[in-house]
Structures are given as C-alpha cells and as structure tokens.
Amino acid sequence: MDLEILAPVGDEKGIEVAINSGANAVYFGLPKFNARAKAENITINNLREIVSHCHLFNVKVYVTINTIIKDDEVKEFLDLVKCAVDAKVDAFIIQDLGMAYLLKNSFKGIVLHASTQMGVHNLLGAKMLEQMGISRVVLSRETKLEDIKLIKQNTNLEIEYFVQGALCVAFSGNCYLSSLNNNKSGNRGECAQLCRLKYSAFCDGKEVNAGYLLSTADLCLIKNLQLLIDAGVTSFKIEGRLRRYGYIAESVKTFSTALKNLQNTNFEKCEYALSKVFNRGKYNKGIYLTENNNASVINSKFQNHRGIKIGKVVDVKPFKNLNQITIFSNHKLSTNDGLKFINDEDEISVGVGNVIELKNNEYKIFSIKKPKVNSEVYLTVDSVHEKELLENKKLIDVNVFVELDKYSLPYIRLCSGEVVLEVYGDEILEPAKTSPISIQNVKECFSKVDNFPFRVNCACALGGVFIAKSVLNDLRRKAFEQLFNKLVLDYETKNVKNVKFEEFEFKNIIDNNKISAIITSNYNEAINDFDMVVFKPNKYDLKVVDEFYLKYNKKFYLYLPVIANYNDIKIIDSILKKYDSKKIGLVANNLWGLYYAKQGFEIVGGYGLNIANKSTVAFLNSFGVTIFIKSIEPILNKNFNFGLEYEGNVALMTFCHCPYKTAYNYSLCSECKFDGKLKYVDNLDNEYNINRYQVSGCYFELKENKVIKIEKELGKVVDIT
Numbered sequence: 001m002d003l004e005i006l007a008p009v010g011d012e013k014g015i016e017v018a019i020n021s022g023a024n025a026v027y028f029g030l031p032k033f034n035a036r037a038k039a040e041n042i043t044i045n046n047l048r049e050i051v052s053h054c055h056l057f058n059v060k061v062y063v064t065i066n067t068i069i070k071d072d073e074v075k076e077f078l079d080l081v082k083c084a085v086d087a088k089v090d091a092f093i094i095q096d097l098g099m100a101y102l103l104k105n106s107f108k109g110i111v112l113h114a115s116t117q118m119g120v121h122n123l124l125g126a127k128m129l130e131q132m133g134i135s136r137v138v139l140s141r142e143t144k145l146e147d148i149k150l151i152k153q154n155t156n157l158e159i160e161y162f163v164q165g166a167l168c169v170a171f172s173g174n175c176y177l178s179s180l181n182n183n184k185s186g187n188r189g190e191c192a193q194l195c196r197l198k199y200s201a202f203c204d205g206k207e208v209n210a211g212y213l214l215s216t217a218d219l220c221l222i223k224n225l226q227l228l229i230d231a232g233v234t235s236f237k238i239e240g241r242l243r244r245y246g247y248i249a250e251s252v253k254t255f256s257t258a259l260k261n262l263q264n265t266n267f268e269k270c271e272y273a274l275s276k277v278f279n280r281g282k283y284n285k286g287i288y289l290t291e292n293n294n295a296s297v298i299n300s301k302f303q304n305h306r307g308i309k310i311g312k313v314v315d316v317k318p319f320k321n322l323n324q325i326t327i328f329s330n331h332k333l334s335t336n337d338g339l340k341f342i343n344d345e346d347e348i349s350v351g352v353g354n355v356i357e358l359k360n361n362e363y364k365i366f367s368i369k370k371p372k373v374n375s376e377v378y379l380t381v382d383s384v385h386e387k388e389l390l391e392n393k394k395l396i397d398v399n400v401f402v403e404l405d406k407y408s409l410p411y412i413r414l415c416s417g418e419v420v421l422e423v424y425g426d427e428i429l430e431p432a433k434t435s436p437i438s439i440q441n442v443k444e445c446f447s448k449v450d451n452f453p454f455r456v457n458c459a460c461a462l463g464g465v466f467i468a469k470s471v472l473n474d475l476r477r478k479a480f481e482q483l484f485n486k487l488v489l490d491y492e493t494k495n496v497k498n499v500k501f502e503e504f505e506f507k508n509i510i511d512n513n514k515i516s517a518i519i520t521s522n523y524n525e526a527i528n529d530f531d532m533v534v535f536k537p538n539k540y541d542l543k544v545v546d547e548f549y550l551k552y553n554k555k556f557y558l559y560l561p562v563i564a565n566y567n568d569i570k571i572i573d574s575i576l577k578k579y580d581s582k583k584i585g586l587v588a589n590n591l592w593g594l595y596y597a598k599q600g601f602e603i604v605g606g607y608g609l610n611i612a613n614k615s616t617v618a619f620l621n622s623f624g625v626t627i628f629i630k631s632i633e634p635i636l637n638k639n640f641n642f643g644l645e646y647e648g649n650v651a652l653m654t655f656c657h658c659p660y661k662t663a664y665n666y667s668l669c670s671e672c673k674f675d676g677k678l679k680y681v682d683n684l685d686n687e688y689n690i691n692r693y694q695v696s697g698c699y700f701e702l703k704e705n706k707v708i709k710i711e712k713e714l715g716k717v718v719d720i721t
Contacts, residue, residue: 003234005256006062006160007248008241010041014248015050018059020394021249022256025060027093028241030084033077034064035095035117035189036241044080047087055088055491056453056484057394066095066115068187068636071613074099078106085110085496093138094118095173095187097591097609098616102501104133109496113160116140117173117187118591122564125592126151136160138237140172141219142656144565145231145289152232159232163225164251164274165239167216167284169195169298170653170702174562174589174608177652177702179633181686187610188635195653196303199680201663209663211300213680214653214702220274220283222258223267227289240278246386247277253389272308276382281306288656297657307340307380313371314362322366326358327377333363338381341371349380395455398483402442405463406431410472412479416454421486423479425471432466445472452480504618510626512644517629517717518710519559519648523551524720526710532627534559534587534604536721540568540695545575549583557585560593562608562654567696576601587629597623605629607646612636617643629717648708648719651701652688659690659700674698679705691721 006025007018018026028034029041042050054061063084069077077099081092085107092110094100095117103110113136114120114129121140129137136158139148143161152159168175177194179185184192195214200207221228225236236259238251254273258265271283281302288297311329318324327333337352348371356364396416403411410425439460446458517532527533533552536559537544549556558579564572569592576584581601588594589608597603605611605620605628612631620628630643632650659680664673678690680702691701708720 003259005252005259006235006237007252008238010241012050014245017245017248017390018252019057020392021252023059023252025062026054027062027064029064030080032080033067035066044083047084051087051089052488055488058491060090062091062093062113063089064093066093066117067189068096068610068612069099070636088492098613098619100132100134101619102615106499106501107496108499109494111135113138119171119173120591122147122566122569122592123150123154124569124595125590126155126157128591128594130155130157141167142171142288142563147566148231148233150566158234160235160237161228161233162219162239163221163236165219167219169214169216171562175653176633176650179635180650180652183635185633185635197682199682202679202681203677212303213300213662215299215303216297217282217284217299218280219287220271220285222255222270223285225258226262243278245390249389250274250277275308276379278305298662300662305380307378309376310379311377313341313373313375313377316370316373319366322368323370325365325367325371327363328361329363329377330361331379334384336383337379340378340380341375342378343372343375395453398454398456400446400456400458403461404429404437404465404467406465410475414479414483416483416487419487419490421483423482425475429465429467432464436464437462437467445476450477452484506618506621508626509621512627513715515644516712516714517644519717519719519721521721523548529712532557538693540571542575542578555583557587557604559587560589561693561695562589563699564592564695571695594623607632611643612640644717645715647716649704649706651703653702655700658698
C-alpha cells in the first residue's frame with residue numbers, strides 16, 4: 001500500500017483545505033455516533049457530493065462511527081451507515097465491538113478500521129481484528145515500536161498511527177473520568193476534558209505539587225517517520241477535527257512534503273512551522289514507542305496553545321480607553337495575528353488590530369488588555385502565512401483537443417492522467433457563411449471550467465465552420481461532466497451490498513443475576529462466600545499468583561490488564577502455562593484477552609470492553625463468553641439488562657506514564673518514590689487514588705476514592721482493590 005497522510009476535518013471547508021494541502025485521505029464524523037460531537041461534522045444531505053469531490057482527487061474518505069452504541073440506537077446507527085455506504089465512503093472507523101460484528105453481518109464488502117478507541121496495541125489484539133474481518137488498525141498511542149513490528153510481520157492488517165496533535169493522557173476507550181463526574185462520556189464523543197484542568201498532588205495530607213498534572217504535551221513524530229515506515233506503518237494520522245483551518249493546512253502540507261523526501265527534510269524547520277499553528281509549549285517527539293518518557297508526556301505548566309516566541313513587551317502606556325503596547329519582535333506583525341503575553345506563568349491572549357511599525361523591529365498595537373513590561377511575546381496566529389496556506393488550490397490538469405470540421409460531428413477529446421474520454425456533439429457542422437468560429441473563441445469557451453476543479457490546456461483543429469456559442473458551451477459542460485464522472489467512477493471500483501441480517505442467537509449465557517462476584521488484589525477469607533472470585537494482582541508474577549492460589553485453593557479468574565505490551569504478554573503466558581483452564585479463568589478488559597478463548601480458557605467480559613448492547617454480548621458469546629461485566633457508565637448501562645453491575649472504585653483512567661515522576665519531578669526509575677500514598681485532588685476537592693500495577697513495567701490507574709464494603713449480592717461484582 002502507498003503511504004498515506006490522513007487529515008482531520010470537521011466540515012466541508014476543512015475537506016477542501018486538506019485536499020489542497022496534499023492529504024491522501026480525510027476522516028470526519030456524521031451528525032451522530034462519532035467521537036467529536038462538538039465538531040460541526042458533515043451532514044448526510046450532500047455526503048455523496050463530498051465523497052465524489054474527494055475521489056476526484058484520489059483522496060479516500062473515512063467516516064468515524066467511533067462511539068459506544070445503545071440498543072435503542074442500533075436501527076438509527078445502521079440507517080446512517082447505509083447512507084454512507086450509498087455515498088461510496090471508503091471505510092468506517094469503528095470502536096464498538098458489537099457494532100463491528102453487526103456491520104460485518106449486515107453489509108457484504110464493508111471496510112472497517114478499528115478505532116484507536118478500541119485500544120488495540122499488541123499482536124494478540126491485532127489477530128482478533130483479522131478474525132473479525134477488519135482490514136486496518138488505528139493503533140493505540142501507547143503501542144510500542146516492537147509491537148508495531150510484530151503486528152506488521154504477523155498479520156495482513158494495514159497500520160495507522162497518530163503522528164501529530166493532542167494526546168489523551170488515559171488509555172483511549174477506557175477513560176471514564178468525564179462520564180462519571182460530568183455525565184459527559186468520552187465513549188459517546190462528549191468528553192469534558194477534565195484532564196486539562198489543574199490538580200494538586202498530595203501525600204500524607206501534604207501538597208507536593210500542583211498544576212496541569214494530567215495534561216499531555218502535543219504529539220509531533222515527524223522526526224520518527226522513517227522509524228514508523230520501517231516498522232510497518234502506512235497511514236500517518238493527524239489529530240485535530242476541532243482545530244483551525246490553518247492547523248489542517250500546515251500539518252498536512254508539512255507531513256506530506258516530508259514524507260515525499262525524508263532524506264532531505266529539515267525537521268527543525270518542520271517542527272517550527274507546526275508549532276506556530278498549535279503546540280502546548282513543547283512536543284512529545286517519541287510518545288511511548290521505546291520507553292515511557294515521563295518528561296515528554298506531561299506538560300504541567302501549559303495546557304493550551306502557546307505558539308512560538310517572537311519577542312518581548314518593551315512598553316505599555318494608556319491610550320484613550322485602550323493600552324498602547326510596544327513590542328520588540330523579529331517577526332513582522334500584521335493585522336489579524338494572534339499574540340500571547342507570558343509573564344512568569346500568567347498568560348494574556350490578544351488579537352492584533354491596528355499595528356504601527358516603528359524602527360528597529362518595534363511595533364505598536366492596541367488592546368483593552370494590559371500585559372506587563374518584559375512579558376515574553378508568543379505568536380499564536382501568523383495571519384499572513386495562514387492566508388497563503390489557505391490560498392493554495394489543487395487543480396486537475398486536463399488536456400482538451402477540439403475538432404470542429406465541415407460535415408462532421410463536433411469532436412472533443414479530454415485527457416487527464418491515464419484517463420482518456422471522447423465526446424461528440426449531436427448535429428453535423430456546416431461551413432460558415434460569414435464568420436467561422438476562431439481558435440480564440442474555442443479556447444475562451446473551454447477556459448470556463450464552471451465548478452469543476454480543472455486546469456485546462458486547449459488545442460483546436462478548425463475547418464471553417466459555424467457553431468453557436470450556446471451549443472459549444474453545452475458541449476463543454478457535457479464533456480467536463482462526463483470527465484468528472486469517469487474520474488470518480490474509475491476510483492470507486494468496489495461495491496458494498498446489504499445482506500439479510502439474522503438475529504444473533506445467544507448460547508449458554510449464564511443468568512448474571514444469579515451470580516455474586518468479587519475482584520480482589522489479596523486473599524481474604526471473606527471472598528470464599530462469593531460465587532466467582534477475580535484476582536487482580538498489583539504485580540503480575542507467577543509467584544504472586546501461586547501464593548493466591550495456595551490460599552484460595554479453588555478455580556479463580558485472573559483479571560487481565562487493559563494494557564499489555566509484548567513483554568507483558570510473555571509474563572501473562574508464563575502464568576497461564578502453569579495454570580490450565582480447570583484452575584483459572586480470565587477477565588478480558590481489552591480485545592487481546594479474547595485470544596485466550598482459542599486456547600481453551602474461560603473468558604469473562606470485563607467492563608473495559610464497554611459492554612452496552614446486545615450485539616457486543618453476541619460478539620463475545622461467539623468466543624464462548626457467558627458472563628459479562630457491563631459498562632460502568634450510567635449513560636450506557638441504564639436499561640441494559642445483560643451482565644453484572646460493577647460496585648467499587650472505578651479505574652477512571654489507565655496510564656502508561658508515571659504520576660509519581662510528575663508529582664515529585666524526577667525522571668529516572670532508579671529514583672522511584674512510589675509508596676502507594678499519592679493522591680490527586682481537583683478544584684472541587686474530589687480526591688483520587690493513584691494505583692500502580694506492574695507487569696514487565698509499571699502502569700497506573702486514577703481511581704475513585706470511596707469505602708467499599710465486602711458484601712455479597714447477586715448480580716453484582718464488588719471490586720475491593
């Protein structure tokens with residue numbers, strides 16, 4: 001497959017900007033069921049027209065349907081997908097396991113891409129996608145480089161990876177902070193971005209740090225493009241469906257240009273250009289590819305666009321009802337620029353109106369806001385540069401040959417790339433009695449491309465004939481329309497067909513209302529009263545599991561972690577090699593856990609799978625899953641009757657970075673300050689525990705902090721970890 005720059009768009013103009021800037025594909029949402037509910041999004045009404053326009057430029061269209069769907073929404077969901085199928089979109093980016101299963105059973109030939117919200121990040125999860133008939137994986141941002149290589153070497157999946165834009169601090173698809181605190185679910189496209197607020201870190205009641213402790217730096221992997229190509233990535237994804245058009249243009253142009261000539265790319269210059277359109281003060285340039293570099297993941301000082309430093313404030317004076325601000329800057333200021341003044345950690349943002357250029361790189365601007373003298377000045381919008389970016393217009397070269405000869409039908413041949421089209425008029429031409437049509441007349445006619453994005457080079461062979469301008473105009477419009485249709489249809493070779501959908505049949509599902517279950521990280525005699533015991537160790541180690549089994553001495557279920565890289569899988573496998581399916585079952589919280597059903601292990605569907613509809617139950621049941629823990633989100637589990645209800649301290653977020661390093665400001669694991677006492681507190685005095693679990697390395701959970709009693713109750717799973 002050719003390498004692809006995949007651009008984020010939120011509306012029709014964004015699509016045009018992406019095409020003009022060099023995108024090979026675009027992704028966007030429709031009015032419902034996508035993870036950016038706040039975006040303007042594209043409507044169904046003109047979707048076919050939009051898709052045709054993209055295909056004209058050989059740009060693919062991926063529609064995001066990457067949210068969790070409730071049972072009462074399934075019909076509307078299928079209707080929306082059917083409209084998009086009819087509009088000839090190239091693929092759907094999907095999160096919900098049940099909906100992926102449903103679509104594969106409802107539309108023959110439909111192309112599905114596994115959303116990063118699905119959280120696939122290792123080979124076992126990728127193999128499950130292949131089994132589901134999914135053709136591409138949008139890998140989790142936490143995916144290790146070694147895991148990317150293993151997926152490429154051992155599957156036929158296309159691999160898509162984020163290379164630019166905002167990062168989620170939590171493992172995607174398993175962030176429940178916004179949902180449980182604000183009833184705004186990230187799994188429904190409504191994330192309130194509570195991670196971008198300020199938090200305080202406490203230990204033993206003493207504050208040890210404060211700031212944007214959960215706010216990630218933006219991603220920029222342009223220096224790592226060759227590394228990702230060598231690993232097997234073919235689609236390079238830019239985040240930012242809610243960003244300005246200037247951001248789309250610069251990001252797409254910069255990455256597209258770099259990808260075409262990596263050996264001669266000035267990466268520092270690229271990063272500078274990208275920083276102008278959006279950055280939070282520094283970039284994460286390696287993400288989690290090789291190591292969990294805490295210093296590059298979290299930026300606790302800034303959580304919004306900072307821009308690039310261009311100078312300082314040298315004077316501030318009153319001017320009528322405004323402030324006259326004198327700025328020293330090596331960057332020429334222009335009307336409509338955006339500026340940010342930073343003094344210590346105070347920030348003031350202004351838009352530039354009237355600007356007076358002085359001598360020696362000094363400028364005067366006017367604002368109701370009053371920055372301090374010596375404040376650093378950052379450029380957040382370069383209006384002149386962005387205007388130039390947005391003026392770029394991509395056109396399709398068309399060579400036109402017009403032959404108008406006596407006693408013949410008008411003839412037009414159009415060539416665009418490898419496409420050749422011949423068009424004839426309806427009436428034979430007669431010799432001109434007075435003024436024959438001229439070459440200038442014909443070229444003027446064919447220079448009018450109407451609304452078609454063509455750049456025409458016209459040649460003629462004329463035989464002294466008369467043809468009415470209206471006839472020639474009609475002939476031109478007919479020719480251009482046929483060329484447009486041929487270019488689009490030649491690109492759209494695959495058809496998706498509806499198939500008769502058979503209702504799923506459930507096999508051997510246990511009535512979860514007759515089960516009591518408990519999740520524990522230690523042996524306690526009280527757990528013996530429960531029907532099902534789930535062991536969630538703080539350290540995944542054979543010795544730890546042995547100790548628990550010797551005390552409990554009955555079949556139990558090992559809680560598989562949400563995240564597990566290639567080294568973690570080795571440790572899990574070493575445990576399962578000793579404990580056969582008679583002694584141990586597994587609770588799967590990510591798609592990779594289902595792989596072990598093929599090895600004969602009994603699987604329980606964990607809440608990390610976001611089980612909220614019957615189709616997901618049917619999908620899991622096809623792997624022999626008969627017990628489920630339904631979604632912990634109130635907006636999703638209301639009126640959903642399958643599965644155990646969760647009672648406990650929810651892991652609101654799962655991290656690959658170390659909160660202890662953030663709180664105590666150190667970088668080396670040899671300086672580890674973990675003591676199990678760290679807490680984060682938000683501005684509403686909500687207190688969160690920081691829980692650590694270890695496999696080959698450390699992972700962390702931001703957990704609710706409430707007292708949970710060990711009380712057996714049918715239909716519930718009690719989590720006392």
